[in-house]
Amino acid sequence: MSDDILKYQQLRVVIVGHVDHGKSTLIGRLLHDTDSLPDGKLEELEAICKRRGTDALEWSFVLDAMQAERDQAVTIDTTQIWFSTALREYVIIDAPGHREFLKNMISGAAAADAAILVVDAVEGVQEQTRRHAYLLHLLGLRQVSVVINKLDTVGYDTERFQVVAKDIVTYLQSIGLSASHIVPISARHGDMIAARGDNMSWYQGKTLVDVLDSFEVAMPPLARGLRFPVQDVYRYDDKRIVVGRVETGILRKGDTVLFSPTNEKAVVTSIEVWPDDKDKVEAHAGESVGITLDQKIFVERGHIASHETNPPMLSNVFRAHLFWLSQKPLRVGNSYKIRYGTHEAMVTVQSIDKMIDTQDLAQSDEVGDVERNAVAEVTLRARELLPVDPYIDNFRTGRIVLYDGYDVVGGGTISMDGYADQRRSIKPKSDNLYEVELLTSYEARAQKNGHYGAVFWFTGLSGAGKSTLAMAVEKELFEKGYYSYVLDGDNVRHGLNVDLGFSPEDRAENIRRVGEVAALMADAGQVVVSAFISPYREDRDRARAAAPARFFEIFVKADLSTCEQRDPKGLYKKARAGKLPEFTGIDSPYESPENPELVVDTQHNDIDTCVQQIIRYIEQNIVLSEKEGHKIVALS
Amino acid sequence: MYQYLDDLESRSLYIIREAYKRVDPLAMLWSIGKDSTALLWMVRKAFYGRVPFPLVLLDTEMELDEVYAFRDKLVKDWDLPMKSELCPPEEDMDKTLPPATRAAMRKTEGLRNLLEKEKYRGIIAGIRRDEQAMRAKERVFSPRTLDGDWDYKDQPAEFWDQYKTEFPDGCHVRIHPLLHWTELDIWRYTKRENIPYVSLYLAKDGKRYRSLGEKNITFPVDSEAATIDDIIHELETTKTAERSGRAMDKETEDSFERLRASGYM
Known part of the structure; x- marks a missing residue:
């Protein structure tokens, strides 16, 4: 890293905290004490304060440039101000503490490298103190220090400082943040801002300015996997330039890149900047560049280029x-x-x-x-x-x-905890046109049928009610005019899967085949309702991947004792007698869905209630939206 | 030299390309000053030497002569899609405003007329947060109401480089790709990239313009900075505000606030 970066890189620091705990005052004071106020600003400030009838200097007026803010003495919007210490340049972001203006606090804080949380020594930790700290955490800020302000109003009491410090540290720890420093200050009188002052000899730690200088400037995330989201595609002269910003990682000329979600691959033939630079062979995280590709694959805004080995996940949930x-x-x-x-x-x-x-x-x-x-x-x-x-x-x-x-x-x-990657193995890239045609015809079939095709995958213990519900649901769908079909053990075990038994491998293969058939039928426009125990998550995830974005897992839920009591086919009795080895729930596990799209509780609800719940859910997910309806008119 | 400028530039290119992709029709205000000329340079970078939208000068016919000459030369050299919008006369402006503020208001009205005629949905402007306290509160994509007003008390949330880019009919958005730059950054960048600038920024007889506005309301400030390196050195040490030569900023406590809320850049 060159000296230049260390010397000139600006560190962006956001100042947050509860309303009236003295953020704007602190910033005004910081500017004054680091000799960063423009000439004449101090005089201007004195004049304004006198005109408004206050003798004491209101440091917050430096920042509260807006008339409305001066009158209310509340910061409405986030503002930014530049200053420097001996070490480097800073951008200070002042974020409003009032609950009303949380969106403005977030707009300010999201742009920062580090944060100072201001807490009033008298009032201590308040509602917005906690909320702001929590949001800093959620916004991804990890460099945080605390100043306990207004120590002058408690007689620079070390014990009061300790009490408030302990409170805020406890809270920060509970949300996984740790404050690098906790500084007692008086913004009004300038103690421990740039100079230490004479009032707090009991404090041995850093002043606020020293704390600021101890923060680190974020380095570009070069070590992460490459992500190059496509921002636009320009066609200039005979070139097609795909432009965007490298968000993470490094993009090099000659790299094979994989575009998601299309799964298309191409080689980067050049990195394009202006004025032309033939020596430009790589672009780092943070750079806005353009690239050209060796293949005329379909690429548009929103697609994300990565390396093949480390692509994003594909999921619709x-x-x-x-x-x-x-x-x-x-x-x-x-x-x-x-x-x-x-x-x-x-x-x-x-x-x-x-x-x-x-x-x-x-x-x-x-x-x-x-x-x-x-x-x-x-x-x-x-x-x-x-x-x-x-x-x-x-x-x-x-x-x-x-x-x-x-x-x-x-x-x-x-x-993505509990969700599987739905990316299928990368397809041969010779049939791009064919692929596009297929996508179109799924849409076209939906237009013709008046609804989308989809797979509604029922899973649950034997006796939970899957088949009963599936039959009732299909009947109602049919009567309502939807194209629907039920897949269950009866109609696949006798034909498609006649060669399969009940060993773990055969069960997995059984589900794999059903998943593929269901996916094809959904693609053909059918509303497929499948009713299989399908006890393993891995198998269900594979079925989901076969019908990406058209697969809805419905957990038909009843506990084991209820199912065993019902035992409509006498299977539990047989299993208990040892006549059905590896029976799910008895001597073979059932892995409940972690994130099913719908849970249907057959233990506490009657059949009709469950059927209606499912029908409502299915209809929500297969109807054409109004917008798509208009598309039909436009097309024909 | 000055590698941190790469980061500032990259962010600006991203914003310029977002504006071009998401807002149509679009125009850019080119005041011929150092900021919007540096911005124009970045537009050419973003589009590989092209300027794919009109550049507009809100013309009061009161710009300094050197400014007009500089514009004509660059339009020719760079083959720029230039457009001038003549601003209405000062007599038509709100009589309750102080004189310099009233003169500045002419640009606001010129812009209003332009929007009315051309139905632009987006206006790119080269303002920076460090210029003035009101501008420090700006968003990168800053919506204007149907009347062209800036509702600075209720601005949209803006974070993680996601902007508000869609609006009801009749509204427009100001796009500010230079918001995160400082005056010093602009000069360092202008030097590094060798971007041309109006010679009035350089000191002659102990005076130079730090900010260029109309000749009736802008004045040169004391300076010995006769080269761009001198300017950079001066700014690294000065404590005088950039707009100290702009009369309308100082007439009353809220002059600039009133100007901006009603649509001034």
Whole structure:
């Protein structure tokens, strides 16, 4: 790393904390004490304060440039200000502490390399102190220090400092953050800002300025797997230039890159910049460049290029840890647009899994709607396969922003725990056109049938009610005019799978074949309802991968004793008598789904209730949206 | 030299390409000053030597002569899609405003007329956060209401490089690819990339322009900086505000605030 980077790289520091704990005052003071105020600003400040009838200098007026903010003495929006220490240049981001302005706090904090959390020595840790700390954590900030402000108002009391310090440290630890320093200060009087002052000889640690100088500038994430999200495709002269920014890793001329979700491969023939530079053979994380490819494969905005060995996962369902900013609460069944990198997709909230109270960190499974300023874990489902990275693997592409209509309404990080990669082995690349044609005809068949084809995969113990429900559901679907069909043991064991027994290998093969057949039928436009115990997650995940984005796992749930009591075919009795070896639930395991799309509880609900629940769910997922309906008109 | 500029530049290229992809029709304000000329250079980088949208000068016919000459030369040398929008006369401006603010308001009205005529959905402008406290609060993609007003009390959330790019009909968005640059960064970059600039920025007889505006409301400041290296050195040590030569910023405490809220750059 050259000296130049160390010398000139600006460190971006956000100042957060509860309203009125003195953030703006601290910044004004910091500018003054590091000799960074423009000429005349101090005089201007004195004049403004006098005009407004205060004798004491209001340091926060330096920043609160807006009339409205001066009048209310509250920072409304995030603001930025530049200053330097002997070591380097800084951008200070002032984030509002008022609960009302959380979206502005996030807009400021998300751009920072490090954070200073301001806590009032008198009031101690307050609601927004905790919420801000939690959001820093969720935004991915790891360099955090705390200042305990207004020590002057408690007589520079070391004991009071210790009490507040202990409180905030305890909270930070509970959310997995640790403060690198905790500094007692008085912003109003300038103690421990740049100079130590005479009032706190009991404190041996760093001043705030020294703390700032101890933060590290984030280095570009070169060691992570390559992610190059396509931003646009330009056709200039006879060249096709695929432009974008390398989010992580290194992209080199000569690399074979794999595009997701299309699974297309090509070799990078040049890295394009302007003015032309033939020596440009690699682009690092953070660089906006263009590339040309050796193949005329289909590439468009939103596709993500990676190396073959380390691509993103493909999935149409994932979990997100979200903060919510909209007045309109987030609800199960609502649809939102998500954006991450340059990718954009519609998702539906499948479930709200956890609400997190940022005050006491209680995690509640008792979930309602997610209200404004709340934090929650939710499961989101898209109609098509999305290339996704869990946040723990890639902090650049593993985070999403949600939109409702025109507005940004939330953001969060992606988790893939319990979800399988749905990428199929990479296809031979000779048949690109054929591939496109096939995709088109799935859509066309949906248009003709008036609904999409899909696989609704029932899984559960023997006796849980899978076949009973499957038959009833199919009958109702048929009567409603949908093209539907049931696959179960009776119609595949006698033909397609006549060669298979009940050994673990044969069971796996049985499910593999059923999964492939179901996928073909769904592609042909059918609503397939399959009813198999399918006890192994791995087998179900493989069936899911056969019908990407058209596969819905429905867990038909009843406990073992209930099933055994029902025992409609007398199988449990036989198994208990040792006449049916490796019977699921008795001497062979059943692996419950970790994230089924739907759970149907047959133990506590009657058949009709369960059938109606399933029908509602199926209809939601196979009907053409209004927009798609219009597309038909436009096409014909 | 100055490698950190690569990072600033990369972010700007990303924003420029986002604007081009997501907002249509689009235009860029080119005031001929150092910032928007550096921005123009980056537009050419983003599109491999091309400028795929019109460049607009909001013309009050009060720019300094050197500014017009510089524009004409660059338009010819770089083959630029230039467009001038004549601003309405000062007599038509709000009489309650102080004089320099009123003169500056002409550009706001010129822009309003332009938007009305051309129905642009996006306007790229080369403002920076460090210029002025009001601008420090700006977003990269900053929506304007149907009246062209800036609702600075209720701005959209903006994080992780995801912007608000869709709007109801009739609204437009200001796009600010230089928001994260400082005055010093711009000069270091201008030097490194060898970008041309108006000679008025260099000191003559102990005075130079730090910021270029109309001749009736902009004044040179004391300086001995006769070369670009001198300018960089001066800025590394100065404590004088960049816009100290701009009269309208100082007339009343909220002059600039009023200008910006009603659509000024």
